[in-house]
Amino acid sequence: MIQxxxxxxxxxxGRTAPNPMVGSVIVKEGVVIGEGFHPKAGEPHAxxxxxxxxxEAARGGTLYxxxxxxxxxxxxxxxADAVIQAGIRRVVVGMVxxxxxxxxxxxxxxxxxxxxxxxxxxxxxxxxxNEAFIHRMQQGRPFGILKYAMTLDGRIAxxxxxxxxxTAPPARSAVHQLRSEVDAIIVGGQTVxxxxxxxxxxxxxxxxxxxVVISQTLDLPQEANLWEAGTVxxxxxxxxxxxxxxxxxxxxxxVMFDTLSVAAVMENLYQRGCLSVLWECGGRLSAAxxxxxxxxxxxxxxxxxxxxxxxxxPIGELGISRMDEALILKSxxxxxxxxxxxxxxxx
Numbered sequence: 001m002i003q004x005x006x007x008x009x010x011x012x013x014g015r016t017a018p019n020p021m022v023g024s025v026i027v028k029e030g031v032v033i034g035e036g037f038h039p040k041a042g043e044p045h046a047x048x049x050x051x052x053x054x055x056e057a058a059r060g061g062t063l064y065x066x067x068x069x070x071x072x073x074x075x076x077x078x079x080a081d082a083v084i085q086a087g088i089r090r091v092v093v094g095m096v097x098x099x100x101x102x103x104x105x106x107x108x109x110x111x112x113x114x115x116x117x118x119x120x121x122x123x124x125x126x127x128x129x130n131e132a133f134i135h136r137m138q139q140g141r142p143f144g145i146l147k148y149a150m151t152l153d154g155r156i157a158x159x160x161x162x163x164x165x166x167t168a169p170p171a172r173s174a175v176h177q178l179r180s181e182v183d184a185i186i187v188g189g190q191t192v193x194x195x196x197x198x199x200x201x202x203x204x205x206x207x208x209x210x211x212v213v214i215s216q217t218l219d220l221p222q223e224a225n226l227w228e229a230g231t232v233x234x235x236x237x238x239x240x241x242x243x244x245x246x247x248x249x250x251x252x253x254x255v256m257f258d259t260l261s262v263a264a265v266m267e268n269l270y271q272r273g274c275l276s277v278l279w280e281c282g283g284r285l286s287a288a289x290x291x292x293x294x295x296x297x298x299x300x301x302x303x304x305x306x307x308x309x310x311x312x313x314p315i316g317e318l319g320i321s322r323m324d325e326a327l328i329l330k331s332x333x334x335x336x337x338x339x340x341x342x343x344x345x346x347x
Contacts, residue, residue, distance in 0.1 A: 001025050001064040002094045002122040006129055008037040008046070009066055013181040015040045015207060018273040020067055020133035024050040028061035045070065047079040051086045059087030066094035066126045071106035080106040090116040094126035098137040132276035135296060141266045142274040144294045145182065146286055147175060149301035151326060152343060153315040156283065158307055160321045161194050166303045178299065180205040183274040188285035189215035198225045199280070214265055214285060218243055227252050236260045262292035304329040304345050
């Protein structure tokens with residue numbers, strides 16, 4: 001039943017910030033009589049939807065929920081009170097809420113009302129589902145995911161800068177799904193100049209994450225796919241006032257800092273209520289994000305291609321100028337050897 005709660009909760013992925021993803025199921029005499037999930041901040045919580053679905057039949061039943069019922073007044077009344085008033089006999093909780101305003105108080109309130117409470121069922125999966133919410137509560141900043149793609153010889157672009165496409169459509173679809181589940185996507189100026197990205201979910205969901213550009217110089221193109229509402233540009237104060245006005249005229253929000261830094265950007269995104277951010281940037285900004293402790297998870301795609309290049313690369317310059325000219329390996333197999341991964345393939 002907790003796994004069912006998790007499945008329900010995932011339906012709102014990318015839409016609940018700054019709240020967690022929560023699902024709830026009510027069972028009586030072995031039959032599910034009500035279930036629900038929290039759709040977005042400001043809407044009722046999962047337990048309330050489940051109780052509404054069960055109605056009077058909830059009395060004497062067991063309520064399952066992947067996160068401890070809240071015990072404080074926020075945008076909505078305490079869920080613990082609603083559970084008590086509904087006459088629920090037993091509550092099964094996946095994990096304790098890390099929010100200091102709850103943090104066991106909901107469980108204690110239920111127990112004080114005579115409800116039997118079981119805590120810690122499928123706790124690891126519950127924590128993984130809401131890892132961004134937990135990080136935000138414990139660290140006071142959004143959860144960062146760094147995503148990058150590279151060839152087998154460690155290149156993220158051809159020597160000309162051409163980088164589309166390193167990965168195949170299935171991998172790109174997985175990234176679109178990931179985008180639909182985060183609250184913001186961050187790129188640097190070089191990515192805007194070289195790739196002119198859209199940073200959308202490509203129709204996968206009706207909603208999209210906030211699109212963020214960080215640029216130390218604002219040396220950005222006058223026209224770009226990102227220059228519209230739903231994009232915010234972070235830059236240093238006192239530069240390119242005419243260009244800043246051009247962006248604002250296009251509906252782009254521009255935020256200037258006396259000292260532009262990853263930490264300042266993350267604090268701004270935290271204040272906006274972001275739970276998770278996806279770094280889809282180049283090497284320099286990725287390094288800055290890692291150094292600032294703004295990355296908690298890495299998605300690394302390795303394409304079975306060899307493109308060669310100048311510098312510290314296992315394959316020297318091959319004269320390949322476009323990513324679609326790369327040498328492609330086939331019949332590949334990936335296996336772990338200790339902490340490392342071995343890819344075997346044929347040219």
